[in-house]
Amino acid sequence: MRYSTLLAAAGLVCFTFTNHAIAQTDNSDWSITNRSLAPPVHASSELAQVIANSPQPDPDVGGRYPDSDEAWLALQERAHSGPNPLPALAEQLNLLIESREVAVNGNTQITVYDVTPRQVAPEHRDHVFLHLHGGGYVLGGGPGAASEAAQISAAAGIYTVSVDYRMPPASPFPAAIDDTIAVYRQLLEDFEPGQIAIGGTSAGAGLSFAAVLQMKNLGLPVPGAIFAGTPWADLTDSSDSLHTNAGIDRILITYEGLLLVGATQYADGEELTNPLLSPLYGDFGGFPPTILISGTRDMLLSDTARAHRKLLAAGVEADLHVFEGMSHAEYMIMPDLPEGQMTFAEISRFIKAHLD
């Protein structure tokens, strides 16, 4: 006898389990009807205001992406050669930001950004944060790659290395992982693994999980902590919030946009359920403590919650944070909002508690 049975006994069975008359497709899909949605009044007033001033998300974004490799390369070139945000961020956040080249594979070099607080926190004197940017594996590179790294570095007072990893169409999977591992190997020359945190947002968080899986494959020691900000941890179109929050998440809006384009370009024919592409199909045993961030409107809420449960099931310490009314990665897109400040404060607290 359960709660539902009690309701049934009360003649309330209609309350949850009736109306068989509603049309259903053969495969038990539901047809969720339209609804009016006001801005989230219990988000921060700043985020609520941003949303109130935002046009309704338009799901018809898929066709706006380039349809050829040449067009993608041109788009990336334009995106990554825009105004460099780093000098202003360095001044605002009291950081030193420098770029350097790292050899990752024979003749291949990539750019990394060294972000150093003018005042390193005493507990982080011997620590480093390895940062991986987001952008669906196809965007977010160039100097902008280090923008989130600057926020993390400033909030925690930690030296941060942000990797401008190679991306498709020039360099699809597994180039991004190879680059991350190459930079990690270099860090291991100067740091103990427990002194290194790794993480990022969206694809950067999924790539962090994938890199830790690859470290295990290679017999490398894993780092001391992971920051997984709304991780894209399953590139297939199967997480539930991809559908429940479609059209509500004003950043991603639909799987048939950046996610589908990014998954297709990055995987380059590889099965999307390969754990190095979609870490939720891998083994999280031996992973380090992980902090996870999402929002109630986030299309990757399910990826985040699934990763949290998978870590806990593997015996890993894992902290989940979900912000009211927040779409995908808005804490990173608008770091000055309370949701951004709270996120970076939580990351700081977490890595201080877990790095050696």
Next chain:
Amino acid sequence: MRYSTLLAAAGLVCFTFTNHAIAQTDNSDWSITNRSLAPPVHASSELAQVIANSPQPDPDVGGRYPDSDEAWLALQERAHSGPNPLPALAEQLNLLIESREVAVNGNTQITVYDVTPRQVAPEHRDHVFLHLHGGGYVLGGGPGAASEAAQISAAAGIYTVSVDYRMPPASPFPAAIDDTIAVYRQLLEDFEPGQIAIGGTSAGAGLSFAAVLQMKNLGLPVPGAIFAGTPWADLTDSSDSLHTNAGIDRILITYEGLLLVGATQYADGEELTNPLLSPLYGDFGGFPPTILISGTRDMLLSDTARAHRKLLAAGVEADLHVFEGMSHAEYMIMPDLPEGQMTFAEISRFIKAHLD
């Protein structure tokens, strides 16, 4: 320069911030269009199957509730005098379950259920769990009140006292709080506050928060831990997931059903923002460590996430768990499902870690 700005620089501003042509109402509400929703493939296979076999939630449930006090009393009488689930649960879970009367206020007596594991866990020999049932403050009483208590008692191996608190229309707010405090005072005669956990699901979780607020008002010591299962912690219709998950959460379906009826009946004219009705408007300072449970389809996901953040902001240790594809309280309604078993295991782990 932010990620969004980079996208704009890349000519992708259309991706997130365009289509002003879509009609918007004057108050910046969005009109979210209909969508097809498949069962959540990454919920447990058992839960996914239950959902696949469930009819589409019908939002037109409001009119099915009684419209007079007399009809409510008759419904409650029928619901609470149905088959008693406790003997079978006691046998299945190896528990001893007994009821007794407690004087709460002059001549007023209520029933409580003492649930004792045949084998109490060694670490819980001196502990008790004070359980408060759900049901929107209008249903869920009678012997069924102790069903969730039996699950908690068995999973953790802890003695549990479940309160069949008074409900409207006979006894609206603050009777439920008064009853809880009366039972808590009685427990304090035999237990240190740090040896007592308190909690429940839905209204039971909101009532747990309210009772702890009232303990602070009364100068009583607070218990050692709280279990807040998908807490109804804001009785107003303002949490975002009430709207984003409307029609998707197959248990609550709509605010205009049990929630509106329960809030109206229970508050009985009191302002819904009274913190003893809606604890999210109160002060969580000094609250004990709290574990919170929700699901991605839960209409009270926002209440849960807001309570989590409010606890953290008050310096309280708080653990948030969100299950993929789970509607409101399904772990409690179907405790044998993996989501139920995981929830009760998490509660057990949490109270073992936090009771003195």
